[in-house]
Amino acid sequence: MITHRSYAVEPWTVRETELSLDVLAQSESVFALSNGHVGWRGNLDEGEPHGLPGSYLNGVYEIHPLPYAEAGYGYPESGQTVIDVTNGKILRLLVDDEPFDLRYGRLVSHERTLDMRRGVMERTCEWVSPAGTTVRVRSTRLVSLAQRSIAAVAYEVEAVGSQARVVIQSELVANEQLPESKGDPRAAMALQAPLEPEEDFASGSRLRLVHRTRHSGLRVAVAADHVVTGPQRTTTGSESHPDLARLTVASVLEPGEKLRVEKTVAHGWSGARSLPAMSDQVDAALAAAAHGGWDGLVGQQREYLDDFWARADVEVDGDEEIQQAVRFALFHVLQAGARAEERAIPAKGLTGSGYDGHAFWDTEMFVLPVLTYTSPDAVAEALRWRQNTLPAARERAAQLGLRGAAFPWRTIEGEEGSAYWPAGTAAFHVNADIAHAVVRYVAATGDEDFERDTGMELLVETARLWRSLGHHDHRGTFHIDGVTGPDEYSAIADDNTYTNLMARANLLAAADVVERHPKEAERLGADDEESAAWRDAAEAMNIPYNGELGVHEQHAGFTRYQRWDFAGTRADQYPLLLHFPYFDLYRKQVIKQADLVLAMYTCGAEFDEEHIARNFAYYEPLTVRDSSLSACVQAVIAAQAGHLRLAYDYAAEAALMDLEDLEHNTRDGLHIASLAGTWMALVTGFGGMRRSGETLEFAPRLPEKFSRLAFSLQFRGRRLRVEITQQSATYTLLAGPSLRIRHHGERVTVNPDSPVSHPVPPPLHRPAPEQPPHRKPNAR
Numbered sequence: 001m002i003t004h005r006s007y008a009v010e011p012w013t014v015r016e017t018e019l020s021l022d023v024l025a026q027s028e029s030v031f032a033l034s035n036g037h038v039g040w041r042g043n044l045d046e047g048e049p050h051g052l053p054g055s056y057l058n059g060v061y062e063i064h065p066l067p068y069a070e071a072g073y074g075y076p077e078s079g080q081t082v083i084d085v086t087n088g089k090i091l092r093l094l095v096d097d098e099p100f101d102l103r104y105g106r107l108v109s110h111e112r113t114l115d116m117r118r119g120v121m122e123r124t125c126e127w128v129s130p131a132g133t134t135v136r137v138r139s140t141r142l143v144s145l146a147q148r149s150i151a152a153v154a155y156e157v158e159a160v161g162s163q164a165r166v167v168i169q170s171e172l173v174a175n176e177q178l179p180e181s182k183g184d185p186r187a188a189m190a191l192q193a194p195l196e197p198e199e200d201f202a203s204g205s206r207l208r209l210v211h212r213t214r215h216s217g218l219r220v221a222v223a224a225d226h227v228v229t230g231p232q233r234t235t236t237g238s239e240s241h242p243d244l245a246r247l248t249v250a251s252v253l254e255p256g257e258k259l260r261v262e263k264t265v266a267h268g269w270s271g272a273r274s275l276p277a278m279s280d281q282v283d284a285a286l287a288a289a290a291h292g293g294w295d296g297l298v299g300q301q302r303e304y305l306d307d308f309w310a311r312a313d314v315e316v317d318g319d320e321e322i323q324q325a326v327r328f329a330l331f332h333v334l335q336a337g338a339r340a341e342e343r344a345i346p347a348k349g350l351t352g353s354g355y356d357g358h359a360f361w362d363t364e365m366f367v368l369p370v371l372t373y374t375s376p377d378a379v380a381e382a383l384r385w386r387q388n389t390l391p392a393a394r395e396r397a398a399q400l401g402l403r404g405a406a407f408p409w410r411t412i413e414g415e416e417g418s419a420y421w422p423a424g425t426a427a428f429h430v431n432a433d434i435a436h437a438v439v440r441y442v443a444a445t446g447d448e449d450f451e452r453d454t455g456m457e458l459l460v461e462t463a464r465l466w467r468s469l470g471h472h473d474h475r476g477t478f479h480i481d482g483v484t485g486p487d488e489y490s491a492i493a494d495d496n497t498y499t500n501l502m503a504r505a506n507l508l509a510a511a512d513v514v515e516r517h518p519k520e521a522e523r524l525g526a527d528d529e530e531s532a533a534w535r536d537a538a539e540a541m542n543i544p545y546n547g548e549l550g551v552h553e554q555h556a557g558f559t560r561y562q563r564w565d566f567a568g569t570r571a572d573q574y575p576l577l578l579h580f581p582y583f584d585l586y587r588k589q590v591i592k593q594a595d596l597v598l599a600m601y602t603c604g605a606e607f608d609e610e611h612i613a614r615n616f617a618y619y620e621p622l623t624v625r626d627s628s629l630s631a632c633v634q635a636v637i638a639a640q641a642g643h644l645r646l647a648y649d650y651a652a653e654a655a656l657m658d659l660e661d662l663e664h665n666t667r668d669g670l671h672i673a674s675l676a677g678t679w680m681a682l683v684t685g686f687g688g689m690r691r692s693g694e695t696l697e698f699a700p701r702l703p704e705k706f707s708r709l710a711f712s713l714q715f716r717g718r719r720l721r722v723e724i725t726q727q728s729a730t731y732t733l734l735a736g737p738s739l740r741i742r743h744h745g746e747r748v749t750v751n752p753d754s755p756v757s758h759p760v761p762p763p764l765h766r767p768a769p770e771q772p773p774h775r776k777p778n779a780r
């Protein structure tokens with residue numbers, strides 16, 4: 001765990017001013033660069049020392065058998081796991097016969113900076129070799145947001161004080177050795193040597209390796225080209241082997257002289273394309289990148305990010321750490337989704353191999369909300385990926401005896417990758433989450449083509465699932481039994497409120513869309529009768545409520561369970577899943593992560609303010625936040641219920657999850673949902689932003705510490721800027737025609753060129769609820 005503040009607090013950068021080898025793996029995640037297609041962990045240029053080497057290509061995975069002690073019908077037979085592909089980052093350095101390895105010699109200084117405006121990671125260090133030669137090394141690395149297959153490094157070494165003989169070996173390395181994973185179920189299984197060599201090539205400054213995964217049959221091609229600048233006496237040579245291609249650059253540097261290698265790396269993969277086609281593809285990508293050279297890549301990156309920040313930046317006055325953290329969060333959310341293009345957005349993005357590189361509902365319920373209002377095109381792409389996986393989801397539904405599509409709980413390629421039913425396929429809510437994301441995207445963009453070509457099919461197939469999964473009882477009430485909601489400490493429960501409310505919205509949205517597009521509905525075989533059945537189910541949906549306590553039940557019967565023995569649970573026994581059997585968690589009132597509380601956020605119109613406060617007070621003392629998906633949601637509802645102080649603490653927890661390694665597993669990759677949750681906590685928590693149909697509503701109230709919060713949103717062809725202080729909120733239309741919104745319930749029209757301000761009402765005063773012992777968020 002990072003126990004001290006590891007990074008300087010600055011608004012646009014994350015800067016590490018000294019190297020701590022004991023937290024190297026965490027910092028590799030924090031400094032990871034990605035564009036959603038290629039991901040490079042922040043490994044040191046020289047390759048070693050490392051925590052976890054990682055180079056990923058979104059969608060490249062290997063299959064492994066899923067062993068069961070007792071097999072059963074419908075259990076997935078194989079799992080998918082992300083693999084470490086050919087590493088193009090490596091530039092090894094030899095100084096006067098000694099390897100530049102920071103574990104030896106003397107490190108005078110070492111600084112790494114993630115620059116979120118320029119989209120680069122910079123490193124400078126000064127090192128004295130064991131034999132006493134001093135060199136300064138500077139490197140700049142980027143994964144291009146503009147050119148999807150490209151990553152690049154500029155590596156420069158300078159002799160300081162005396163002459164130095166230096167050799168730089170720029171490499172492509174396949175099948176790197178990976179450290180063993182240590183039995184944490186959230187880490188990845190490390191597959192050793194998953195790539196079979198197909199081609200290796202080196203000529204002049206050009207290198208290329210092509211491999212194929214053994215079982216999943218995916219071809220991976222990585223090529224590199226170089227521009228070398230140095231003194232005249234510099235020589236170069238290249239060679240290749242099945243798992244290694246290398247350019248060697250040797251020189252003698254007089255004091256003050258520099259040797260610089262600009263390395264551009266192109267990546268490609270395919271399950272269908274031939275070996276020559278893949279080789280050509282990466283060569284062509286290099287040619288495109290060479291066009292503008294290194295400066296061109298750096299310039300494009302800046303342009304791309306200028307555009308992003310103009311749409312997406314969140315400004316916070318009054319808490320510098322949160323300011324930095326929310327930009328860090330937005331930067332990584334963008335990196336995870338920017339160029340994923342019809343591929344999944346995994347729970348860790350491409351920053352590490354945690355959760356085997358799988359995507360979960362995290363995408364639709366945490367990541368896509370941010371992207372919907374900041375980079376909507378990426379949302380359409382992510383949902384098209386779901387559409388592309390419909391054949392697998394339909395097959396899964398059929399296997400389970402259900403209609404429509406049953407999307408996987410966790411996956412890379414679309415097949416169910418969970419071997420554990422209760423916290424896997426039984427979490428059917430993922431289907432309604434996908435539908436919710438479709439509705440949100442269409443409402444926020446008005447993208448009718450998408451609705452017709454992609455959204456509709458997703459809505460219809462998920463509605464069919466709900467209709468066949470649930471049933472009307474003798475009174476006509478509709479139930480969905482035996483499912484797992486978001487809280488994974490309850491499983492296979494009846495009528496999970498979140499699931500039922502989300503399914504209800506799913507059924508109604510499907511019925512609406514079928515009526516709007518009758519021709520396409522016919523193509524999908526959906527008729528009036530079917531949509532009437534969806535409406536019947538939706539209207540008769542059971543929403544469990546305990547009248548005596550005056551609270552909604554997380555699922556039918558939940559409030560009757562015995563309470564978990566919180567007083568008898570020690571601080572070091574969290575997360576509970578690593579210390580107690582699931583059967584005991586399942587039968588007690590103890591909550592891993594916001595569930596009913598999440599329902600109050602995503603289906604807010606179903607709850608009045610009184611119930612929001614009462615439910616929150618009931619569920620808070622039961623919620624242990626053993627998932628990083630919880631704090632941000634609790635922040636939002638705490639803010640709505642008037643507990644601004646508590647909301648602030650939760651928002652900070654979500655925001656600092658990775659910068660402070662709060663869950664002790666940042667080494668495996670960043671918690672992308674929690675990062676996205678930072679935006680959620682600020683914009684929908686303190687900004688009180690909700691969408692009701694095609695209207696944006698705001699109910700802003702800032703915590704005491706904030707003097708100002710400002711953010712921009714893309715909405716139906718507009719760009720709206722919202723600026724909130726303790727006293728008032730100002731709405732400004734930066735682009736697009738007039739927009740009608742609501743401010744604390746009041747109708748407001750925002751016209752171009754005329755910002756409108758409205759007062760922020762005084763805070764609500766309610767006693768803040770308690771959390772379980774040891775589970776209070778850190779007070780800020």
Ligand code: BGC
Binds near residue numbers: 361362
């Ligand atoms: C949470 C899930 C989440 C998964 C991946 C689990 O710990 O309980 O809700 O989808 O992590 O982030």
